[in-house]
Amino acid sequence: MAGAQTNGGAKTRLTFADVQAGATTAQAGKLAGNPYLPQMATVVDIVDETPNIKSFRVRFDDEAVMAALSFEPGQVGQLGIFGVGESTFAINSSCSEKRYLQFSVMKAGEVTSALHELNIGDKVGVRAPMGCGFPVDAWKGKNILYIMGGIGSAALRATISYTLEHREDYGDITILYGARTPLDLTYKYDIEDWQIRKDIEAVITVDRDFPGWEGKVGFVPAVLEEMAPNPANTIAITCGPPIMIKFVLLGLQKLQFTDEQTYTTLEKRMKCGIGICGRCNIGPRYVCVDGPVFSMEELRELPDEM
Amino acid sequence: MSDRQAKIRELAAAALSEGRVDYFIGWKQGFNPSEVIPAFVRSADEVDELVWNPLAHHNLTTFLKRKMPDPPNARIGVCVKGCDSRTLVALLQEELVDKERIYVVGVPCDGIVNRRRIEKEFPDEVVDISFAGDTVTAVTRAGDSMEFAKGDLLFDHCNTCRYPNPFYADDLAADPVPEPEDRTPMWGSIEEFEALSPAEKDAKLAEAFETCIRCFACIHACPVCVCWDQCVNRSRRPALVGQRVDTKENLMFQMVHMFHVAGRCPSCGACDRACPVEIPLYLLHRKMNKELYDMLGFEPGVSLEEKPAFQTFKLDDPFGEH
């Protein structure tokens, strides 16, 4: 995003004339005219991931919007139902997927419960993409380590897809993914694919023994410690429940990963999604526009308001 | 009056130095001598900032309700006037405040002055209000001054107060002031409003609630509005109150407050004094208490043994069809 300019405020304020002349903001893109208005979209497919998580594949009704869509891995979008409200979700379809946008939704509150009632063909409002993606270009030539728990996988799926699609650009790719039970593992079709592939290492774990589960058992931080990945030339990216992130970050520190090597993606209550409404800030940074992707280095600067 | 102030300081100092409380809540002078604000005192050396005068309107028991104490398990000393003690009793009736963790200093009260009434007399800012006997002197920033009789400035609910002495206190800051023998409640200026026609009432209410900004000051200042941080007024599920700010929704907003404190609210007037746009909330709350008294002979917060009116019933409640 563009940094704040440093001359007096009033003079650089945009007007409608500026906006019409195209002098708008870097991030605004096609939403520049009105970033609050959702694009009408249709649910084209629904995947039941786990008992309480569904993935919605949505397609903009306006073909031109669909064709112009481009986003970076790690960016988010607002998915909303008219009459209920909007919520922020990570875009977890691949950046190269041109047929639809995929959002995974865990049933929890008002909006997510309503989303779970949707059927194929229903209309939703979508505002996307928003926020910043992971610096995947800067990571070229490095080893990538993904550490994910539960629904945290949704925030990293697009990034995993990206690095796998550009496999030759990266060194070793390791995926550590854990969930409470085998039933709570999302994207089982991806997991099958990862386990077949020879060019990546995927470690799947569940919190405790479960009938029929023959894979690894153990909490993600414990398994990470056991795996003891080498920090040399490696980027670690983690997302999951706050308690898991906390212990994973401690574990990475113990393994000598520096703050610059460690990334996470945050979730906050959001409304506008465009850095105005004020509720998703951690100190001076807004998760919706400055994030949701942060390096540990950036997070250290901020007050303890995670 | 000043001997009450001295006694408050003495009791606070003792409680703090003996380690019986973590902090003591009283009143102190605000940014200029026309204001009195809540004071939070942590050590015996600081008790000299505590004051008592007829501007000490804040009902400090609101700082006892859940999620207000900081840290949450703090042992707190608190000053209460007669009306404040009734809200405290209401909280104690439902065990919403832990009796063991509070130390209560009761302050017998001669009535509190409505500062806003003085403010309205001048276009300029009132920067000093002083008291000498029954004379109140107000001075503006430009130096103009005006004298008032204290009796003319009292809050409506002070003029009709039947309980000037605290109901519940561990120690008193002075001997009790004389109490009226007849404890039959009086309802003050609501009769004027009652006499209006339905259309006139509607117009008056619309005028008042049009200006409501939904800042939640009434709800958060109210000591007995205990789900303040989880208020249904903010909820979208159920969507009992629309988030659109208009006259009707604003009144609905206040109805949530009023009906949810019925039986606990003794009309202390904290909501009314907190309102930044001066909506006469006491009208509604006093009317509610009047009807409760008429229905059940019930007065909120006057007995530790009693339950709030709406948490109990009698088989032969004297109303409704049988």
Added chain:
Amino acid sequence: MAQATDTTQAAGTTPPGAEDDVKVVGIVCNWCSYAGADGAGTARLKQEFEMRLLRVPCTGRIDPLFAIKAFEKGADGVLISGCHPGDCHYSEGNYYARRKFELLDRMLPFLGVEPDRFKYTWVSASEGARWQKVVNEFVTKVKALGPREGRAL
């Protein structure tokens, strides 16, 4: 509440072209008054059709704010009815409720709502005829007052 409102609308019986008619909301308990209203229907006891019924498990469930909300959203009258005192399906729900309704009944005139626009009463499952009488009397009174045009409530 939102759910309850929807049900009312779905069950609305206002014939077309009746804009000038009053809207009356009835909030009734499942066990007595709703059954009583059912009984009245089965017995083909003719009733004023402006009444829209809203069924709750017990009058104890009814917050006075439900009635206020109904008035705010444009109801011209609100009738609350449940089991007779002593007959509550949950033993004592209506005893608690009685106190709340009485306070509501006394507060509404203060809020600019004419006394005849609100009533709380008790109708048992077997009192179909009484239901008919209650509804007809109440709706007639509300009709006499006509539609409300409150600015505040």
Added chain:
Amino acid sequence: MKFLAQDQLQAFLGHLAGESRVVAPVKGDDGVVLFRPWSPGTEVELDVLLAKQSAKEFVFRQSETYLRYGYAMEGEAAAVVDDSHEAKIAIDDPAELRAAQDAAVTAHATLVAEPVNDAPAQVIFGLRPCDARGFVQMDNVFGGYGGFYFDPYYNAKREATTLIAVTCRDPRSTCFCTTVGGSPDGTDGVDALLTQVEGGYTVETFSEKGEAVLGFSGLADASTAQTLYAETVKEQAVARVDIAFELEGVRENLRANIEDPGWHELAMRCISCGTCTYVCPNCYCFNITDEMVEGQGERIRTWDNCFNPIYTMETSGHNPREVKSNRFRNRFSHKFWYYPEKYDSLLCSGCGRCITHCPTRIDIREVLSVMGAPRAAAAPAATGEEA
């Protein structure tokens, strides 16, 4: 410089009202002064320094519908929810019926959404320079400054609004505009400035919009005496506003003091309502909600504030600013650290409304002089009393 005689004031407002809506401070029957739409004959209250609320409501609406939508039922779905006496599809079980209705509403409905943006021309008359400056500070946030998003709702109204300010003759003890870079005769954001002199007002203009008001025929050229008088009024007003705290270094100190226990002490008497933010001329945070009745709905944005205990509460129940003192810290840090970091300006124009309207008179000057100054590690409890 022009001169507007006192007896021409009503005619002047009438002239303005000919072309746009006029908003002005008006005293109500209860003695409360608020900005209200002006109509001919209404007396404008300019003696009371500040209206209870700032004028921001007329540009950044307290609640604003920005999207309307409707679900229209078709065919079979319409039959399910048909409320005529003979529904075409009979479903006896209420739960099933309800489910069918829900499904009908979402599944087969045609959804029509239309944006709403209503911005009639208006003149805000009689606001103070601090209020006008508040708009300039909000402009940064809503105006896409520094590469962020452009807010069409705020800007539509902002561009359609002319600000006619009046110099403060008698600043209050709670005024601290000069501390934060403003002035009782400040012109930031002001289109035209009136200064009370003997027998009327001098009129100065600072923008095209301001010059447009000079079209009123009742204006005379200001005499030298009037001009000099106005200068004196301004000088005296400036002298009456105290410097409340040292602005230099506040941002750095707030950053350094972020975990300081002093925040807990200062927040003790806060009741966590939102009064300070709602009377503030530049607090701009908002909420977005959907309101729907009978298949017709609106998406509205409403003022919200960081003191709202559930402002940051997440669905899981986790709340990053659960504790009152954290919410308290956010407001002051936002105004003097977070916002300046993004927009290189302050989010405070020093009107002092938050001080006078706070139910417990929390004093922003006290907070900034304590937390905006260097703090010793493990500092003792704050008891700073503003002089």
